[in-house]
Each structure stands twice: as C-alpha cells, then as structure tokens.
Amino acid sequence: MVEQGGCSVEERDSDGYTPLIHAAGYSRGDSAETVRVLVELGADVEARIHDGRRALHFAAFKNQPRCAVELLRLGADIEAEDDSGWTPLHFAA
Numbered sequence: 001m002v003e004q005g006g007c008s009v010e011e012r013d014s015d016g017y018t019p020l021i022h023a024a025g026y027s028r029g030d031s032a033e034t035v036r037v038l039v040e041l042g043a044d045v046e047a048r049i050h051d052g053r054r055a056l057h058f059a060a061f062k063n064q065p066r067c068a069v070e071l072l073r074l075g076a077d078i079e080a081e082d083d084s085g086w087t088p089l090h091f092a093a
Helices: 019-025 032-040 055-061 065-073 088-092
Strands: none
Touching: 019 032, 019 055, 019 065, 032 065, 055 065, 055 088
C-alpha cells in the first residue's frame, strides 16, 4: 500500500507518531515484520515525538521484545534518551 499508494512512511498523526512508532508500541500481537518493512521502505528508526521518545522506547514500554530486537538490529540506539533523560532500558524495567 505504501509503495503503490504514494504514502510516506514518515507521515505523522496528530500526536506526532510515525507508522514505525505505532508498529513498535501500539500494534496488537507481534509486529516485528511490520517494523522491518517500514524501515526497509525508508522509515527513520530514530524518529522522535515531541518528548524525545523513539520507536525503541515504545517497544520497551509496551513489552514488544521482538520489535525491540528488530529495531536494534536495524540500528536503533539503545542509549537514546528522551527529553527527561530516560533510555529504552528505563522503560523496560
């Protein structure tokens, strides 16, 4: 759909969330494959929302370990801090 429909994988919703952030933290079930495809199509693995959280923060907070592993494999920074200084590991704890 993205490739054929001309949609941007970086399109943000009204809260500033990208499709990758939704896939990493808000999808039902395991969406590691969706994460991989979005990044292959050009999604920025380090895209931030208004408070500095990234897809890896959401995967950690929402207990999506396969998404977290896939994001790390694709280059996500495990030490990336949000605006409060929290890393994905803080959210996982």
